[in-house]
Amino acid sequence: MSIFDHLEELRERIFVSVLAVGAAILGCFAFSKDLIKLLEAPVSVQGVRFLQLSPGEFFFTTLKVSGYCGLLLGSPIILYEIIAFVLPGLTRDERRFLGPIVLGSSVLFYLGVFFSYTVLSPAALNFFVNYADGAVESLWSIDQYFEFVLVLLFSTGLSFQVPVIQLLLGQVGLVSGDQMLSIWRYVVVGAVVAAAVLTPSTDPLTQMLLAGPLLGLYLGGAWMVKLIGR
Numbered sequence: 001m002s003i004f005d006h007l008e009e010l011r012e013r014i015f016v017s018v019l020a021v022g023a024a025i026l027g028c029f030a031f032s033k034d035l036i037k038l039l040e041a042p043v044s045v046q047g048v049r050f051l052q053l054s055p056g057e058f059f060f061t062t063l064k065v066s067g068y069c070g071l072l073l074g075s076p077i078i079l080y081e082i083i084a085f086v087l088p089g090l091t092r093d094e095r096r097f098l099g100p101i102v103l104g105s106s107v108l109f110y111l112g113v114f115f116s117y118t119v120l121s122p123a124a125l126n127f128f129v130n131y132a133d134g135a136v137e138s139l140w141s142i143d144q145y146f147e148f149v150l151v152l153l154f155s156t157g158l159s160f161q162v163p164v165i166q167l168l169l170g171q172v173g174l175v176s177g178d179q180m181l182s183i184w185r186y187v188v189v190g191a192v193v194a195a196a197v198l199t200p201s202t203d204p205l206t207q208m209l210l211a212g213p214l215l216g217l218y219l220g221g222a223w224m225v226k227l228i229g230r
Helices: 003-030 032-044 057-089 092-132 142-159 162-171 177-182 184-198 204-229
Strands: 049-051 139-141
Touching: 003 032, 003 057, 032 057, 032 092, 032 142, 049 142, 057 092, 057 142, 092 142, 092 162, 092 204, 139 142, 142 204, 162 177, 162 204, 177 204, 184 204
Parallel strands: 049 139
Antiparallel strands: none
């Protein structure tokens, strides 16, 4: 194919990706109130009430939630279009390597989102509610609440990509599994720092709950690189 044919194919695949994400966002917007109730569930049972502090705040919050959820649902289509575009230029060995990497990356991302929704977010939110209990009434801004929850969900999903990055570095020969394991002390410090950067709150509980899985994923990825090298 000529360069212009490649550019035309790229344009079509970008169009399909945008169309898929747009359709997913519209579908999520149709059920945005149900999605909001689902995301409010971790603290609504504890008596937390939500307020809109300015006109249209709830409307723009529904747009934000629909956008995040639509991107989450449409990401498999985006990933497929990327793979379909680069696949013809790969060798047979590279294709065999690409499949597990893509599958593992997708599974780890959704696993990170699930972990954040079921463990990390409830723990952090319960900490804030219990800390304020008896001193102030929990009346939270709907926009700031979802800013916290959505950022935490996606940052956790992205942080779960650590083993994928390790496998890529190991396969290209930049670093070995033994070298990854030898710097575990620095990794412990790095996991705590990364958790502090990725979490939108400043409480130590949320940071430790994220730092633990990050450290476990790194060590698991290092052992996997070591076994594959053997």
